[in-house]
Structure formats: structure tokens, C-alpha cells
Amino acid sequence: MHHVILGAGPAGVIAADTLRKQDAEAQITLISGEPEPPYSRMAIPYLLSGQIDEEGTYLRQDQGHYRNQGIDVVHARAGGVDSENKNLALEDGTELSYDRLLIATGASPIRPSVEGLNLPGVHSCWTLADAREILDRALKGDDVVLMGAGFIGSIILEALVSRGVNLTVVEMGDRMVPRMMDETAGAMLQRWCESKGVNVLTGTQIREIDRGKNRVDVELSSGKSIPAKLVVVAAGVAPNISFLEASGIKTGQGVTVNGFLRTSAKDVYAAGDVAQGKDMSTGAFSVLAIQPVAADHGRIAALNMAGYQTPHEGSLNMNVLDTIGLVSSSFGAWEGVKGGDNTRMSDEHAYRYLRLEFDGDRLAGAQAVGLTDHIGIARGLIQTGLRLGRWKDILMKSPERLAEAYVATAQGISTP
Amino acid sequence: MQMALVIDAGKCTGCKQCELACSYVKEGEFNPAKSRIRVFDFHQDARFVPYTCTQCDEAWCQQACPVNAITTNERGVKEVHDSLCVGCKVCTIACPFGTVNYNASTGKVIKCDECGGDPACVKACPTEAIVFMDVEQAGFDKMRQWAAKTDNAASAGQ
Numbered sequence: 001m002h003h004v005i006l007g008a009g010p011a012g013v014i015a016a017d018t019l020r021k022q023d024a025e026a027q028i029t030l031i032s033g034e035p036e037p038p039y040s041r042m043a044i045p046y047l048l049s050g051q052i053d054e055e056g057t058y059l060r061q062d063q064g065h066y067r068n069q070g071i072d073v074v075h076a077r078a079g080g081v082d083s084e085n086k087n088l089a090l091e092d093g094t095e096l097s098y099d100r101l102l103i104a105t106g107a108s109p110i111r112p113s114v115e116g117l118n119l120p121g122v123h124s125c126w127t128l129a130d131a132r133e134i135l136d137r138a139l140k141g142d143d144v145v146l147m148g149a150g151f152i153g154s155i156i157l158e159a160l161v162s163r164g165v166n167l168t169v170v171e172m173g174d175r176m177v178p179r180m181m182d183e184t185a186g187a188m189l190q191r192w193c194e195s196k197g198v199n200v201l202t203g204t205q206i207r208e209i210d211r212g213k214n215r216v217d218v219e220l221s222s223g224k225s226i227p228a229k230l231v232v233v234a235a236g237v238a239p240n241i242s243f244l245e246a247s248g249i250k251t252g253q254g255v256t257v258n259g260f261l262r263t264s265a266k267d268v269y270a271a272g273d274v275a276q277g278k279d280m281s282t283g284a285f286s287v288l289a290i291q292p293v294a295a296d297h298g299r300i301a302a303l304n305m306a307g308y309q310t311p312h313e314g315s316l317n318m319n320v321l322d323t324i325g326l327v328s329s330s331f332g333a334w335e336g337v338k339g340g341d342n343t344r345m346s347d348e349h350a351y352r353y354l355r356l357e358f359d360g361d362r363l364a365g366a367q368a369v370g371l372t373d374h375i376g377i378a379r380g381l382i383q384t385g386l387r388l389g390r391w392k393d394i395l396m397k398s399p400e401r402l403a404e405a406y407v408a409t410a411q412g413i414s415t416p
Numbered sequence: 417m418q419m420a421l422v423i424d425a426g427k428c429t430g431c432k433q434c435e436l437a438c439s440y441v442k443e444g445e446f447n448p449a450k451s452r453i454r455v456f457d458f459h460q461d462a463r464f465v466p467y468t469c470t471q472c473d474e475a476w477c478q479q480a481c482p483v484n485a486i487t488t489n490e491r492g493v494k495e496v497h498d499s500l501c502v503g504c505k506v507c508t509i510a511c512p513f514g515t516v517n518y519n520a521s522t523g524k525v526i527k528c529d530e531c532g533g534d535p536a537c538v539k540a541c542p543t544e545a546i547v548f549m550d551v552e553q554a555g556f557d558k559m560r561q562w563a564a565k566t567d568n569a570a571s572a573g574q
């Protein structure tokens with residue numbers, strides 16, 4: 001049995017390791033589209049801040065890991081899949097046949113249609129190659145413009161600040177992290193960033209980037225122009241599916257999968273940022289491009305590939321963000337569900353905020369700013385659908401008692 | 417034989433000696449906020465519940481870590497390696513029990529590691545509400561059963 005895993009990010013590497021655990025005999029080929037050993041994109045910010053070197057981003061620290069596990073790592077890019085004949089066409093002209101294929105090609109940054117994005121000094125922050133460019137250009141005191149203050153943008157923001165650059169963030173939405181948190185939280189984050197010397201422009205678009213002398217000029221929708229040595233683009237990502245066009249494998253937003261992460265083609269599976277898997281909050285199939293989902297997908301897809309029927313019940317959207325020391329997180333249906341109740345606790349002065357969303361007496365979503373203790377319990381409560389009974393009423397008045405509510409409910413303690 | 421922390425909340429009197437012992441052994445200070453074990457206090461009910469990582473089989477924390485900074489040792493204990501941890505906190509939202517916590521003073525995360533097989537909380541507990549014993553004998557802790565419910569996948573072949 002030859003398992004081919006296309007893509008060597010967390011989804012691909014976890015799948016390869018899981019397959020090996022299930023089947024000592026199978027042939028496993030892991031294909032990376034980049035020259036480095038398999039690495040973790042989400043470690044890049046810590047490379048930029050100097051906490052780790054490139055090796056610290058590698059998904060497996062032990063250099064001999066893949067060899068010891070009998071996993072062949074191949075550096076090549078796939079150009080197409082012939083799902084009829086179970087063949088993978090590589091861009092170098094060679095072909096690779098598979099018995100089972102996992103598509104784990106992740107996503108790529110979106111390049112918005114803004115003139116000047118191809119100028120030197122304008123970069124995404126997605127690969128180790130990008131990181132090297134940013135390391136070279138973002139030095140202490142340099143003028144840097146960050147395009148986008150979504151979740152990934154805000155993570156990059158933190159890394160850039162730690163490099164001591166003079167940072168301006170331009171976000172076209174009305175607030176920071178508009179798809180992760182609500183107005184209250186977004187405004188809190190913005191106020192915090194501004195208090196730390198970061199210039200945050202929300203409701204503002206970059207119209208055009210012009211070439212200047214040893215720099216670029218960033219033209220804003222407000223009419224202002226700001227000079228920059230470096231522009232970092234973080235305007236969202238889109239799944240890497242274009243190479244599947246002629247493959248007969250169904251795609252939508254990402255690769256279409258069923259409840260077992262199987263694609264429309266026989267013996268082909270998909271996992272991670274590229275897969276349009278089930279979202280447990282909405283029940284819909286959509287791309288949830290986050291690390292924990294890639295990890296879950298990789299493991300479950302591999303179990304199915306190894307012949308153990310393993311359903312994927314759905315992933316929970318969740319994010320945690322550290323913005324210059326202010327930690328925020330969001331889980332599941334943080335905007336609420338139809339007919340549900342919600343409760344909020346907010347202390348603007350202390351930069352603390354907690355909002356809980358309920359569906360009946362079950363937790364459906366949560367967001368928190370400035371609160372980190374036992375925060376994972378929000379995931380546990382949402383995912384298990386534990387009925388909170390009387391504790392829901394207590395939480396409506398005192399949302400900060402979330403951890404207590406969980407422990408008490410699970411221990412059968414009903415009075416507060 | 418697999419040794420594990422077994423908690424009998426019914427025996428806990430809420431003295432919180434475990435929290436103090438843990439923070440002292442792990443952080444060198446008596447600071448319950450940095451303890452890996454926490455006693456939940458339901459005073460109206462006169463109930464106290466010591467609460468910490470169950471070293472669950474699913475190891476959500478370990479699976480979610482982007483840099484492999486959490487590993488399972490030979491005793492099944494999930495350990496955080498400070499030298500590898502970048503402090504991204506993904507494990508703190510991935511653990512459905514909320515038993516990995518962020519420590520802002522180090523920029524890394526903390527969780528119970530059973531003190532390498534000689535847990536300080538057990539020694540500090542005056543009522544044997546926390547004991548360290550063979551899990552087979554002890555039967556399954558309730559917390560571990562919820563872990564199974566939290567799993568996305570029926571753990572086939574695991």
C-alpha cells in the first residue's frame with residue numbers, strides 16, 4: 001500500500017505519523033512544496049521576534065524522524081492529479097502513482113488587486129522565504145506598514161512590534177480582528193495597540209503602493225500617504241486547489257470532503273487549510289484555516305486512509321491571540337446563535353472582556369480579552385454540549401465563573 | 417502498571433495545601449495562581465474539587481502544538497519542554513479541560529507533569545483527597561470519561 005501525502009505542513013506531517021502508527025508496512029511518501037524540512041507556519045512570528053531560529057519552526061525537531069519512521073520526504077510541487085489512474089503529476093515532469101492520496105496543500109495568501117503589490121519591499125508573511133525577507137527589512141526604527149489586522153495580521157503585528165519597527169496597521173474593516181471578535185473586543189485591542197505606540201487605521205484601505213527612493217509610498221483611502229521600507233500583506237488566504245482543476249476532484253471554497261474527510265474521488269482524502277470540512281458550530285462545510293483543525297483533520301484522514309472508519313464530527317473554530325501582551329481568544333459561535341441568550345462582562349479600564357453565547361442551556365460560543373485561566377474549558381463546554389442547567393443562570397449574571405460552572409456541572413454540584 | 421493522580425473530591429476540605437506545594441515546587445514561590453492544580457471552592461455546598469490535567473489519552477494540547485513542544489513520556493505524562501515552547505498558547509485553547517495555562521511571567525505554558533513521578537500535591541494533601549496510584553486499581557477517573565466525549569473521532573485504531 002502506497003500512501004502519498006501532498007503537503008508537509010502540520011496536516012500532512014501528522015497524517016504521515018498517524019499512518020505509520022497504524023501500519024508498519026505501508027509505503028509513505030510526504031511531498032513538500034518548499035525546500036526546507038517540514039515546518040510550521042504558525043511558528044514564523046516567533047522566528048521574526050528572535051525567540052527561535054529556523055530550526056525551531058520545524059514540525060519534528062529530531063532530524064532523523066522521517067527516516068526513522070520510514071517516511072520518504074520528497075521536495076517537489078504537484079501540477080495535477082489523475083484520479084482515474086491514481087497518478088500524481090509533479091511539476092518537474094515526473095509522475096508518482098498512489099494507492100491512497102491525501103491532499104494537504106494548505107492555503108496561500110490572497111493578493112488583493114492593489115497596484116504596486118509586486119514592488120520590492122512588499123511581502124506576504126506566509127513562508128520561511130517570506131520570513132527571511134522580513135527579517136532583512138524590518139529592523140529597529142524602520143517604517144513598516146501592515147496591510148490587514150485580521151487574526152493572522154494581528155499575530156504578525158505582535159512580531160513586528162517586537163522587532164522595534166515604527167508600525168502602521170491598515171485594516172479596511174471597522175475594527176481589528178473583525179472575523180474573530182466583536183466591536184467591544186476589537187476596539188479594546190485597538191486602544192491597547194495605540195497605547196503601545198502602534199498606529200492603527202481601521203476603516204481604511206490601501207489604494208496603491210508607489211515606488212519611492214529606497215522606500216515605497218503607501219497611498220490610503222483617506223488621502224494620506226505613508227512612506228515605508230517594508231509593507232507586509234496579510235489580507236487573508238485562499239486554499240491551494242488550482243492544480244486540481246482537471247482532476248475531477250470536486251472543489252468549492254476548498255476541496256469538498258464528506259464526514260470522513262474523503263473527497264469525491266476514490267481513495268483521495270483532504271485535510272487542513274485546503275479542506276472544506278465540517279464546522280461543528282454551523283453544521284456547514286467550510287474552510288477553517290487554523291492549526292488545531294489541521295491537526296485534527298490530519299489524524300482523522302490518516303485513520304480513514306489506513307482503513308479505520310473514523311468520522312469527523314466537525315471542528316470548532318477557535319483562536320488565541322497575544323497582542324503586545326494582551327491575550328484574547330474566541331471560540332465557536334461567538335456572534336451567537338438564533339434564539340440564544342448572551343451575557344457580557346467588560347472592564348474597559350483593565351482591558352478585560354468576556355462574552356458568552358448560549359444555545360438553550362449549552363455554551364455555543366465565547367470570546368475573552370485579558371482572561372486566560374482555564375480558558376480551554378470554553379472549548380470543552382461547546383464541544384461536549386454539556387447542559388449547564390442552573391449554572392447557566394449563574395453564568396448569565398457572572399460569566400467569569402465559567403470554569404466553576406464546568407467543574408460543578410460535571411461533578412453534579414448544583415448550587416453556586 | 418500506570419501510576420496516576422487520583423482525586424477524590426469528597427475527601428477535600430479545601431485547605432489548598434496542594435496549590436501552595438505545587439507553586440512552591442514548580443515556581444519557587446507560594447503563589448496559587450501559578451499552581452498546576454486548582455481547588456474549586458463551592459462553599460455554599462461545602463464542596464471542594466481539586467482539579468488538574470488528567471494526562472488524557474487524546475492529548476489535545478500535544479496534538480495542537482505547532483512546534484512539538486509537548487511530548488508524552490514513558491509514564492503517559494504530557495510534558496511541556498520550555499526550551500521548545502514559543503508561547504503561542506494554542507494548547508491552552510485546545511485542551512478542553514482548561515488545564516494548560518499561560519504563565520505571563522515566563523511567556524510559556526504550564527501544566528501538571530506529576531513532578532516526574534513524585535507529586536508534591538499528594539505529599540501535601542492531609543486527607544488523601546489526592547493520591548498517586550495505579551490507575552487500573554483506581555478505576556477510571558470521571559474527568560477521563562468526558563475526554564472521550566470531547567473527541568471528534570471515535571478513536572478507532574488508536
Ligand SMILES: Cc1cc2nc3c(=O)[nH]c(=O)nc-3n(C[C@H](O)[C@H](O)[C@H](O)COP(=O)(O)OP(=O)(O)OC[C@H]3O[C@@H](n4cnc5c(N)ncnc54)[C@H](O)[C@@H]3O)c2cc1C
Pocket residue numbers: 006007008009010011012031032033034040041042043044045076077078079104105106107125126127152155156240243271272273274289290291292294319320504506
Ligand atoms: C504567520 C502565521 C501565523 C499563524 N498563526 C496561527 C495561530 O496562532 N493559530 C492558528 O491556529 N493558526 C495560525 N496560522 C495558520 C496555520 O499555520 C495553518 O492553519 C496551518 O499551517 C495549516 O496547516 P496545513 O498543513 O493545512 O497547511 P500548510 O501549513 O500551509 O502546509 C501546506 C503544505 O503544502 C505544500 N504545498 C502547497 N501546494 C503544493 C503543491 N502544489 N505541491 C506540493 N506541495 C504543495 C506547502 O509547501 C506546505 O508544505 C498562522 C499562519 C501564519 C502564516
Ligand code: SF4
Pocket residue numbers: 469470471472473474475476477478494510511512513514515516527
Ligand atoms: S493538558 Fe488537557 S489536553 Fe493536555 S493531556 Fe492534560 S487534559 Fe489532556
Ligand code: SF4
Pocket residue numbers: 477480481482483484485486496500501502503504505506507508524525
Ligand atoms: S504554547 Fe508552547 S506548548 Fe503550547 S502549543 Fe504553543 S508552543 Fe506548544
